[in-house]
Amino acid sequence: MLTVFNHTLFNSTNAEMYVVPSNDRHLDDVTFNVTKLNFTWEVVEFENDTLSIQFNWTCAACISPEPDRDILSINFTNSTQAGFLFSPTLRKPLHEDW
Numbered sequence: 001m002l003t004v005f006n007h008t009l010f011n012s013t014n015a016e017m018y019v020v021p022s023n024d025r026h027l028d029d030v031t032f033n034v035t036k037l038n039f040t041w042e043v044v045e046f047e048n049d050t051l052s053i054q055f056n057w058t059c060a061a062c063i064s065p066e067p068d069r070d071i072l073s074i075n076f077t078n079s080t081q082a083g084f085l086f087s088p089t090l091r092k093p094l095h096e097d098w
Contacts, residue, residue: 010043016073017072017074020070021037037070039055
């Protein structure tokens with residue numbers, strides 16, 4: 001089934017993204033400032049099977065400063081309601097269980 005991804009609808013309303021510090025380093029350091037892990041993001045392109053996202057970090061040097069890397073967590077919400085996946089063949093958005 002051919003599907004089209006409408007990347008202009010992909011934003012913070014539909015996806016929650018946050019950084020998970022490695023090795024719980026945010027718990028061990030009382031001076032740790034979690035706001036330094038904040039960022040904004042925007043989808044800039046979707047071509048073939050590649051989704052390109054531009055991240056603007058509050059403090060880029062604060063991301064993964066240790067040998068063990070931080071994790072970027074992405075939780076998708078309301079993807080069906082937003083019409084992310086649309087089938088030109090069916091001429092309608094795909095169901096969330098597609």
